[in-house]
Amino acid sequence: MKDQLYFIKTDPVSAKINLYNRLCCEENGMLPYLEDDKKASLEIIKRKTLDNIETLSKEEFISIFNWFDAKYNSDPEELKTQLFIHGIDIFYDISNPLCIENFQHILSGYEDYLQSKLSFKINSEAFNHFVIYAIFFTGMANSEEKYLFNFLKQDHNVLYSLAEKGYSEKRYGISLQPEMYQYFSDLYDCTKFYKGSVITI
Helix, strand or coil, X not given: CCCCEEEEEECHHHHHHHHHHHHHHCHHHHHHHCCCCHHHHHHHHHHHHHHCHHHCCHHHHHHHHHHHHHHHCCCHHHHHHHHHHCCEEEEEEXXXXXXXXXXXXXXXXXXXXXXXXXXXXXXXXXXXXXXXXXXXXXXXCCCCCCHHHHHHHCCCXXXXXXXXXXXXXXXXXXXXXXXXXXXXXXXXXXHCCCXXXXXXX
16 A cells, blocks of 8 residues: 555445455454454454444554455456455545645645544545645646636635635645646546545545
């Protein structure tokens, strides 16, 4: 998981069946990826998976991810496929460390304006608002054709004003990578009709 930022949607039904069964069948394989009191931690993960995978903590998601990653790390597509089968859909990822830094910088500025921290698990509406803010923020630095930027601007005046303020205040603290506008545009397309939680790890 080094130098990677993953965006995840969950499927609680697949997790309840497939992930739960795999955790039960391969307990010893999972244990090395858990923190102290491994057996108790595994039982908590199993219980949460059976109830609703979205109740897992960030650390619990990471331990499951690391377990699968160790099995399929030679084939990133197979890793994504196996996680998907088990209720964890990696629908987007950013692998460039500078872009991950840009993402965190823009998110941090947005949280400053909200005066609230966004969790690693964000409901779709809150995530959508952040992504639109980020499209405006990065779009101001990008002089190319910006159809989505102009389209969203019509209906999101408050977020546009916030991004304009953020860009004028915070652009000097960041070396903005040119692909960031496209990343946020892709994230918008991937989530604009989605109603569940978006998880970032």
